Amino acid sequence: MKILLTGASGLLGTAVARAAAAAGDEVVGVVGRWPGAVPGVARLVSLDLADSAGVVALARAERPHAILNCAAIAEPAACDAAPELAQRVNVELPAALAAVARELGARFVHVSSEQVFDGATPPYSIASPVSPLHRYGRQKAESEGRVLGAAEAHALGADPCAAVVRVPLLFGNSLGGRRSVHEKFLEAWSAGKTMKLFTDEIRAVASAENVAAALLELAARPELGGVLHWTGAEPVSRWEMGRAICAHFGFPPAWIEPVPRTALPEFTATRPRDLTLDLAPLDRELRVRPERFAAAMERLVLPAWWSERKAPSTNLQAPEKPQT
Numbered sequence: 001m002k003i004l005l006t007g008a009s010g011l012l013g014t015a016v017a018r019a020a021a022a023a024g025d026e027v028v029g030v031v032g033r034w035p036g037a038v039p040g041v042a043r044l045v046s047l048d049l050a051d052s053a054g055v056v057a058l059a060r061a062e063r064p065h066a067i068l069n070c071a072a073i074a075e076p077a078a079c080d081a082a083p084e085l086a087q088r089v090n091v092e093l094p095a096a097l098a099a100v101a102r103e104l105g106a107r108f109v110h111v112s113s114e115q116v117f118d119g120a121t122p123p124y125s126i127a128s129p130v131s132p133l134h135r136y137g138r139q140k141a142e143s144e145g146r147v148l149g150a151a152e153a154h155a156l157g158a159d160p161c162a163a164v165v166r167v168p169l170l171f172g173n174s175l176g177g178r179r180s181v182h183e184k185f186l187e188a189w190s191a192g193k194t195m196k197l198f199t200d201e202i203r204a205v206a207s208a209e210n211v212a213a214a215l216l217e218l219a220a221r222p223e224l225g226g227v228l229h230w231t232g233a234e235p236v237s238r239w240e241m242g243r244a245i246c247a248h249f250g251f252p253p254a255w256i257e258p259v260p261r262t263a264l265p266e267f268t269a270t271r272p273r274d275l276t277l278d279l280a281p282l283d284r285e286l287r288v289r290p291e292r293f294a295a296a297m298e299r300l301v302l303p304a305w306w307s308e309r310k311a312p313s314t315n316l317q318a319p320e321k322p323q324t
């Protein structure tokens, strides 16, 4: 299968590229500012996806069997810092990709987020109304409607050609070593800060590799369309994530500090409390299975920059805010 993959340099996109290449797929990968190679990508194209005309032209020239959209401005703070840019990348881009996929008869898989929910009433099913707490969540929710609307507007037959997959907080080893959860912890520790981690903020974290496998299976299953959920096998708290990361790398448990959300109310208004998702119907449909947290943890490595940094202080300072 020929796949056009946007966000090929991202945490999830790199996992998709590797897995697709290993399965014998041909990957045309789109990156933005990433300057290097991306393992698994047969042809790498640099484009500013804030203007979707370039990638639409690329799709028409390449005529892929499937388009997988892993590009996004994927952090709430970054969306607030550049709202118009984030709107173009997080909403206009997926809508344009859905339309061109339908025009070409290609399968379209768009990645959305658990952050479309407010975290107050888990578990969330695919029928639960969205309730985002911040701009990023609102943009992801809007992207879902735009993608399915664009697919529908061009619909030729009964089979849905677009799938929108809400995924959770992702674990993994990113290309630059600064995008995933443990890499952000490492950045804080290398700056001499301990981590305050909520004991009662819950995410069903998944590995980028496991989500990539689910997305690739979905790419080949056009009968599975609409909004879908995919996460790890069990919900864990931020504190449990931190404890597991410290244990995995042999770091002192004192580098993390457990706190309840009530201890830092100024930071919790826009942080969903519990984003456990109900995986039906995908959990019945896919051969890929949701992965256990401990199994995903085992593949985490220290990024190259960690061994090149100045030695961290042994007396880390408490941060002003919790880990995001």
Ligand SMILES: NC(=O)c1ccc[n+]([C@@H]2O[C@H](COP(=O)([O-])OP(=O)(O)OC[C@H]3O[C@@H](n4cnc5c(N)ncnc54)[C@H](OP(=O)(O)O)[C@@H]3O)[C@@H](O)[C@H]2O)c1
Pocket (backbone or CB within 6 Å): 006, 007, 008, 009, 010, 011, 012, 013, 030, 031, 032, 033, 034, 047, 048, 049, 050, 069, 070, 071, 072, 073, 074, 089, 111, 112, 113, 114, 167, 168, 169, 170, 171, 174, 179
């Ligand atoms: N990471 C998570 O915990 C998480 C959780 C839930 C949902 N998601 C969703 O999962 C998907 C993948 O996220 P991720 O964590 O892999 O994100 P990421 O690591 O931040 O990667 C984002 C990708 O988008 C590309 N991109 C962003 N703006 C661009 C632009 N203007 N032009 C071209 N490329 C641009 C980046 O390219 P360059 O780096 O080359 O510029 C990069 O390849 C997103 O839809 C995200 O919303 C992620």
